[in-house]
Amino acid sequence: MGFSLLPKATPCILLLVLLYCTSFSSTDAYDPLDPNGNITIKWDIISWTPDGYVAVVTMNNFQQYRHIASPGWSLGWTWAKKEVIWSMMGAQTTEQGDCSKFKGGIPHCCKKDPTVVDLLPGTPYNQQIANCCKGGVLSSWVQDPTNAVSSFQVSVGRAGTTNKTVKVPKNFTLHAPGPGYTCGPAKIVRPTQFIQADKRRVTQALMTWNVTCTYSQFLAQKTPSCCVSLSSFYNDTIVPCPTCACGCQGNSSQSGSCVNPNTPHLASVVSGSGKNNFSPLVQCTSHMCPVRIHWHVKLNYKEYWRVKVTITNFNYRMNYSEWNMVVQHPNFDNLTQLFSFNYKSLTPYGTINDTAMLWGVKFYNDFLNQAGPNGNVQSELLFRKDKATFTFDKGWAFPRRIYFNGDNCVMPPPDAYPWLPNAGSRQEVSLFALVIASLVALVFYAHA
DSSP: OOOOOSOSOHHHHHHHHHHHHTSSOTTOOSOTTSTTOOEEEEEEEEEEETTEEEEEEEEEEOOSSOOBOTTOOEEEEEOSSSOEEEEEESEEESOOOOOTTOSSSOOSBOOSSOEEEEOOTTOOGGGOOTTOOSTTOBOOTTTOGGGSEEEEEEEEESSOSSTTTOOOOEEEEEESSSSOEEEOOOEEESOOEEEOTTSSOEEEOSEEEEEEEEEOHHHHOSSOSEEEEEEETTEEEEEOOOTTBTBOTTOHHHHOEEEOTTOTTHHHHHHTSOTTOOSOEEEOOSSOOSEEEEEEEEEEOSSEEEEEEEEEEOBTTOOEETOEEEEEOGGGGGEEEEESEEEEEEOTBTTBOOEEEEEEOTTTTSEEOSSSTTOEEEEEEEEEOOTTTOOSGGGTTSOSEEEETTEEOBOOOGGGSOOOTTOHHHHHHHHHHHHHHHHHHHHHHHHO
16 A cells, blocks of 8 residues: 555645646746737838838737736837938937938938837827827727727838838837837738728738747846735635745845835835836835735635635835736626626637636726835625636635736645644644654653
């Protein structure tokens, strides 16, 4: 007969251990919850000019829950020949470069490797095109598909004037606003077709190429950006975020700096931290994460159970607008009611409905303030019990994984989850202790 030290229901525990160990890996460029998510950049040449062409560049965010927040995207590339940008609408390059060779009209940009940024809201209409001028902000595809697209127009000179002489740019880069995205090479595809407003005529681009950019959390930051804590009504233990989940205090190379919330000069420290510094300035905690998500199993009814979710911002440098959270739990197929959050079911595994995307209600709680008294949002979820699967045992009531703004959060280790007071594994330990105590008592009695 085999002997094992593992308690019962080991498959569940092993699954939790596997998810915990793989929650943040250096090779985690593929997102299992959004396997087809990417940002596609499409160039459509719409007309030829005496020395080049005019193109409309469109950026589509096909990621379900990862968006680009302020200060927005910046797009870069390297010209294949000696092209220049004569003019732009809906965007601008960050530098003009050396245009001293031009005696007449001066180009908008003469750099070999230009960097383009979106224009700000309020730009004059004669400088706009459709889907421009949002300050570089791109919504996720699920939250707001109409604002998950950005466009600009560019007039390119010293380039080819036919499909055979035009050379596509190389070495595309996308920052949002920091690193994280890797862009593939431009690929010439079938020209885009445009349906006219009256829907009676279709035109098409003279030439089209696509660039696909994918996200890697490991490239975006050296350490995780969020963590999860747990609690329940049936156990007094509050399981905190793992210590040093996002770095350790005093190790600035890992986690950035931290500020004690009780410091008398807090306001001056935060205001002097630098507007263009995107590294977190977090409140000093044991976990050092910019964001903490707390999952509390609140109530148990005859046919339902209720959970309270609280998201807390510990980052003094960041307000999270249009934030979102993705949660994986097997009972999401029976989610009955959700309070003050929006919800959409995600099905990355076909028909298995165990993944949900949650985000704030517009103009109510879609804005997560920086660290401080108002730096949190919360909601409650009501689930219907499935008699075939429901249990509070072995940590089943807690999520398998959580993402915040597209980044995988650090979960507590499975053996630290709040257990039922009468958990079977603890009964076994207690019985074992009772047997040992009895044997010891017998030995002392025999020697007496």
